[in-house]
Amino acid sequence: MxxxxxxxxxxxxxxxxxxxxxxxVVKTILNSGRRSQSSKNNQAWQFxxxxxxxxxxxxxxxGEWAGHIAGxxxxxxxxxxxxxxxxxxxxxAGQAAAFMQLAAWELGVGSCPASIYEAEKxxxxxxxxxxxxxxxxxxxxxxxxxxxISAPPKKGGRMSLDKVVHWDKW
Numbered sequence: 001m002x003x004x005x006x007x008x009x010x011x012x013x014x015x016x017x018x019x020x021x022x023x024x025v026v027k028t029i030l031n032s033g034r035r036s037q038s039s040k041n042n043q044a045w046q047f048x049x050x051x052x053x054x055x056x057x058x059x060x061x062x063g064e065w066a067g068h069i070a071g072x073x074x075x076x077x078x079x080x081x082x083x084x085x086x087x088x089x090x091x092x093a094g095q096a097a098a099f100m101q102l103a104a105w106e107l108g109v110g111s112c113p114a115s116i117y118e119a120e121k122x123x124x125x126x127x128x129x130x131x132x133x134x135x136x137x138x139x140x141x142x143x144x145x146x147x148x149i150s151a152p153p154k155k156g157g158r159m160s161l162d163k164v165v166h167w168d169k170w
Contacts, residue, residue: 007102008153010101012110012112013148013149014112015068016068019073020073021142025107029109029140030049033047033097036095037092038088038095038096045078047079048079050075050076056070056072057070059126062116063118064117066114069137072141073140074139075137076137077116077136078096078136078138079128083133090135097138101138108149111138113136113137113138114137115135115136122137
């Protein structure tokens with residue numbers, strides 16, 4: 001699959017089959033995040049790869065719209081230093097997230113980001129140190145509805161290029 005095709009066809013998948021992901025698929029996804037670019041090559045992230053069903057369920061309760069994590073085969077929590085220190089920190093975390101989601105999509109694995117609003121509850125569940133922060137987690141798994149993976153782009157699903165691009169000046 002070409003990158004442009006993955007970008008064009010990528011869909012959010014929130015309902016997953018009760019089927020684990022092979023280790024090589026998980027490592028490919030994680031390596032894609034690790035290989036993403038970062039400001040000044042700081043690589044200011046750590047990933048927690050979660051497969052345990054009880055942990056997935058508990059983490060799914062740390063964000064108002066994070067329920068899809070409970071049914072995932074894998075969740076990757078993207079930890080960063082304090083995101084209020086530099087705006088690049090969350091930009092870099094977002095790039096790592098996008099790289100992982102696109103790598104998963106190429107492998108036939110669906111995903112969806114979740115905002116973690118109850119950060120201290122998440123810290124208790126996952127046991128990460130105080131200097132790290134969790135704002136974004138990604139759920140991964142094989143789509144419950146296979147049509148979700150192969151569905152054509154929705155008409156009107158994205159604004160046209162001429163509505164979002166300004167040339168040379170606003």
